Amino acid sequence: MLQNRKTPLWMSFLHLRRFWMTIIASGSRSSLWADYVFGSLDLAAVSVATNVAFELARNMEEEIESLLRKEGGGAFVANRYFAAICTAFGIEMNAKKQPGDPYNLDAYDLADMCMMNSLTLLASYLQSTGRSEMHLQSYNGRFGWYDETVGDSAQTRRQKWKQDMTAMLEFMPDVSFLASKIDCATIVDEITRGMAYLANDTTKEPPFWLAWATQIYIDILQFLGQDCDRGYLEM
Structure with a gap:
């Protein structure tokens, strides 16, 4: 527990909390895409x-980047914040139930709220692949495949984690390939831009805004369920 609430680390917590509250309040997780599903908005509108x-999230994080850097970076601060929340809820974060678990999955819902699931998966992907070779990666199904028939209706925390993990593992190689071709693109989306930054700077840790963006991707994918290819079919 932090004793001095005026420390830079505590201030970093406060800035991240403001960051979380602002982006969650934007409502981009569900309301826009619900309108798309029901035909109130078209694909171009919700995508843009x-x-x-x-x-917006990237700009917000860049504004406080110097403060976060003093405390080890946004990912480190987010991890500390997650650990503090686990302690407050009486969950031992590192008491993993099975080999390969990222943390004690009893804390899955807290991790989801803090974007720690996507942040963990991003960091793991970068650690397991050479950044200069990210565009050559492909996912072979070693950990299973994302189940679109389940979507966001997974019942247990372990099932939810597997849905998140497999969705991200299938998604990352495609984004990495697009990032490698960024110089040839006239329009670049923010997730591809973020991955290109990481590929070009081997010292850079995954920024928190990119973890949030990829979490939104997972949320949208799961929200659409078996209709997740609708956007592709409409193009």
Whole structure:
């Protein structure tokens, strides 16, 4: 527990909390895409609006980047924040139930709220692949495949984690390939831009805004369920 609430670390917590509350309040997780599902908005409108939300999040994090850097970076501060919340809820974060678990999955819902699931998966992907070779990666199904028939209706925390993990593992190689071709693109979405930054700077840790953006991707994918290819079919 932090004793001095005026420390830079505590201030970083407060800035991240403001960051979380602002982006959650934007409503981009569900309301826009619910309108798309029910035909109130078209694909172009919700896609652009979602990407603008990602850009807003990136700008917000860049504004406090110097403060976060003093405390080890946004990812480190987010991890400390997650650990503090686990302690407050009486959950031992590192008491993993099975080999390969990222943390004690009893804390899955807290991790989801803090964007720690996507942040963990991003960091793991970068650690397991050479950044200069990210565009050559492909997912072979080693950990299973995302089940679109389940979507967001997974019942247990472990099932939810597997849905998140497999969705991200299938998604990352495609984004990495697009990032490698960024110089050839006339329009670049924020997730691809973020991955390109990481590929070009081997010292850079995954920014928190990119974890949030990829979490939104997972949320949208799961929200659409078996209709997740609708956007592709409409193009």
